[in-house]
Amino acid sequence: MAARASSILRRSLLYVPASSQKMLTKSLGLTTDNVTYDLEDSVTPSQKGNARNQLKQHLSGLKLRPSTISELAVRINAVSTPFALDDLSTLASADRVDAVVVPKVNSAADLMFVTDVLRHVAPARHEDGATDPIKIIALIESARAVMDLSSICRASPFLSGLIFAAEDFALDLSITRTPSLTEFLYARSAIVTAARSYELPSAIDLVCTSYRGDDGLQTLEEECRGGKAMGFNGKQCIHPGQLETVQRLFAPDIKDVEWAVRITIADEKAAAAGRGAWTLDGKMIDAPVVGKAHAIAAKAEQCGVDIQDLRAKWKDQEPE
Numbered sequence: 001m002a003a004r005a006s007s008i009l010r011r012s013l014l015y016v017p018a019s020s021q022k023m024l025t026k027s028l029g030l031t032t033d034n035v036t037y038d039l040e041d042s043v044t045p046s047q048k049g050n051a052r053n054q055l056k057q058h059l060s061g062l063k064l065r066p067s068t069i070s071e072l073a074v075r076i077n078a079v080s081t082p083f084a085l086d087d088l089s090t091l092a093s094a095d096r097v098d099a100v101v102v103p104k105v106n107s108a109a110d111l112m113f114v115t116d117v118l119r120h121v122a123p124a125r126h127e128d129g130a131t132d133p134i135k136i137i138a139l140i141e142s143a144r145a146v147m148d149l150s151s152i153c154r155a156s157p158f159l160s161g162l163i164f165a166a167e168d169f170a171l172d173l174s175i176t177r178t179p180s181l182t183e184f185l186y187a188r189s190a191i192v193t194a195a196r197s198y199e200l201p202s203a204i205d206l207v208c209t210s211y212r213g214d215d216g217l218q219t220l221e222e223e224c225r226g227g228k229a230m231g232f233n234g235k236q237c238i239h240p241g242q243l244e245t246v247q248r249l250f251a252p253d254i255k256d257v258e259w260a261v262r263i264t265i266a267d268e269k270a271a272a273a274g275r276g277a278w279t280l281d282g283k284m285i286d287a288p289v290v291g292k293a294h295a296i297a298a299k300a301e302q303c304g305v306d307i308q309d310l311r312a313k314w315k316d317q318e319p320e
């Protein structure tokens with residue numbers, strides 16, 4: 001299996017219906033880690049062909065990805081539909097497509113199919129190893145998929161993330177979404193655990209369907225905090241108004257970053273003195289804590305925090 005890049009940051013994944021020329025154009029001026037052009041459920045069956053052609057034109061008109069967007073993806077239709085093959089063969093050959101989001105993945109076979117088609121339609125990107133392959137992000141939205149997570153995670157060398165989709169999952173289980181989200185606890189926890197265990201860079205949480213007004217933003221903030229606490233590192237968005245909150249809440253907290261920088265500086269001094277366990281602010285620090293501090297600092301750097309500046313500020317930090 002190819003090495004999986006761990007550097008992909010997908011805090012916010014914004015769906016943009018490919019049937020809307022206005023939203024396609026609007027998407028290019030937004031700031032978000034990922035834009036996912038949607039051919040699936042935001043496009044009616046009669047519009048699938050038009051949306052696909054419109055998206056192809058949109059992508060072929062793009063010489064460069066806007067600098068405010070790290071990744072451009074396409075959500076194809078489910079592998080079980082007659083549209084998936086056309087979606088993949090029309091769009092996966094577009095140079096600007098960085099990733100394919102595959103909905104309703106139910107088993108490893110679904111991802112094997114997508115992998116084979118990608119190799120066939122874009123061989124240069126999937127065979128020589130010299131160029132970036134088109135990555136796959138799998139939507140987990142059924143009971144069967146949750147039970148089959150380990151084989152799904154092993155199905156493709158291009159798999160680089162899992163997404164939890166609450167609405168289809170609730171439909172599959174005949175359950176109703178509640179504000180507490182406790183009904184999804186098992187599925188969400190299984191997804192973040194599987195992503196971590198197979199070293200997939202992204203575990204992306206459910207859509208917050210409220211997007212208007214202060215109440216909408218408050219619900220979004222609560223969901224972000226809850227998802228982050230469970231181990232998700234990003235969240236699906238449906239509206240540009242959700243992006244800033246999601247980007248901010250899934251970035252490391254600046255207090256945590258300062259703590260991490262202090263730990264790494266003090267640890268260098270402790271290690272030089274031969275001390276593996278030491279104390280900071282009255283708390284014991286040892287290898288796993290130091291590892292966590294390095295991870296927080298690395299992610300903060302990816303999110304644009306000036307770590308060197310913080311290191312200069314805390315250069316005199318000593319282990320206690």
Ligand code: COA
Nearest residue numbers: 014015016017022023024026027038041042207238239240
């Ligand atoms: N991507 C890009 N632009 C978007 C957008 C999106 N997902 N959602 C809204 N916009 C644009 C609107 O076109 C509008 O542009 P304008 O200022 O140039 O007029 C602006 O953002 C404000 O939009 P607003 O009027 O508040 O929302 P709306 O009523 O136009 O759209 C939704 C509301 C929910 C229909 C729309 O956000 C949407 O279609 N979201 C994606 C849905 C989707 O993909 N679902 C499937 C995945 S779960």
Ligand code: MG
Nearest residue numbers: 103141165168
């Ligand atoms: Mg769905």
